[in-house]
Amino acid sequence: MLILPSIYETEEVVFLLRKLAMAYLIRGNELELAVSVGTVLGEPAAPATHYALELLARKCMMIPTCFPSVGYRNLAADLLLMTPDNELQLVKLCAFCPGCAEELNDLHEKCKLPTVEECMRLAETAQADGNTFESVKYYLLSQEPEKALPIGIDFVKEHIGSSDWSLDTVYPVLDLLSYIRTEKLMLHTCTEARNELLILCGYVGALLAIVRQYRSIVPALYEYTSQLLKRRKVSVPLKIEHLSEELDAWRACTQSINQSSEESPCTPPSESQRTVYATLLKRLKEEPLRGPVGPDYVTGSNLPSHSDTHLSCLTGSKIQGPVFFLEDGKSTISLNDALMWAKVNPFSPLGTGIRLNPF
Structure with a gap:
């Protein structure tokens, strides 16, 4: 006897398929297509569409040639204005x-933010009131x-120092x-603060990579943070x-997640490792980032390498598929890893303080 699914079951399947399709487009860095598809799908795909718009705006705002180009700057603002609850994203752009x-005041006006002069007064007031987030923002x-x-930085260090x-x-x-202007971050007077910011972003990025299931870059982020701790004079x-x-x-x-059924059983974790991991999970109780979970996987990731072989500076292994060059023009990582890295840690793996823009 043929049993047909109910209309509710059918609608649920369609909804899940739409959600999955949007996730694959975003994880494949097909952002323009994701926005187009999401616009057609309407409300069910709205969260994914808004996330894709934010990534597109980030692509515009960090193109090296875009500033002081008003065109790219305004395009980034227009994309963000298409999303709900966009004040914080507009603050990051400005x-x-x-x-x-x-x-800057022209851009602030477009984004419905106070003038530069007024922001200084608001920052001083927020600092006097002990409102860290508002004082940092302004x-x-x-x-x-x-x-x-x-x-x-003092706020973050104080909290991380607690149990x-x-x-x-x-x-x-x-x-x-992390959205502080690059030329300000690079000031000689900001050297110590810059080093501490890079280390804190590296560590928090590793935790976010665990939440996002970016398994391939978790070890690299921990190693990056450890190397900065070893080489830079900081107090974190x-x-x-x-x-x-x-x-x-x-x-x-x-x-066991990445173990195939043909491999021999893995060694169970020790009791101390279970305790450390339980503490880690407790810290990750909420997901601060929006967007689909799972590794990024762009078109061509399975294509064989051509004669121009590149080694990943994160893993030391040969890169298969699209390659992303870092700011020194020599160091390379896979485009997949670059996308995932930029979503959890905006700064380059080279520790220079330059932001990544692989989108």
Whole structure:
């Protein structure tokens, strides 16, 4: 006897297929197509469409030639204005955009934000009131964005130094702080703050990669953070030994995920590794980032390498599929890894303080 599915079951399947299709487009970095498809699908695909719009705006705002080009700057703003609850994204755009006071005020007006001068007053008021997030936000929008660095970094370090901190507490401030204009971050007077920001973003990026199931870059992010701790003079509540313990615990407790049925059974994690991993999961109780979960996988990832072979500076292995060159023009990583890295840690794996733009 043929049993036909009910209309509700059919609608649920269609909804899941649409959601899956949008996720694959975004994870494949087909952002323009994702926005087009999402616009046609309408409300069911709205969250994914808005996330794709944010990534497209990020692509525009970080094209090296885009500033002071008003066209790219305004395009990024227009894309963000198409999304709901867009104030924070518009703040990030205006914080990252260089220019004179007049140019910045024009952009602020388009994004419905206070003038540069007013932002300085709002920042000072928020700082006096002890409102860290608001003071960081408005200092970044002022003509002295470097004043946001010690405020935001001290906030993150204070929380990470406690035993019961969670990712959702520190990530919003750290994410906002990472949009400081590059030329300000590169100031000699900001060297210590820059090093601490890179280390904190690297560590939090590793945790976000675990949440997002970006398994291929989790070890690289832990190694990146450890190397910066070893080579830079900083004062952050992180120890290389603790990072190694966390990475080992994550590997031991998740090793069965990537194990094929033909392989011999893996060694069970020790009791101490289970304890470390349980603490890690407690910190990841909420997902601060939106968007689909799972590794990015662009078109051509399975194509064989051609004669121009490149080695990944993250893994040391030969890159298969599209290659992404880092800012030194020599170091390379796979485009898949570059996309995932940029979504959890905006700064280059080379530790220079330059932001990635693989979108």
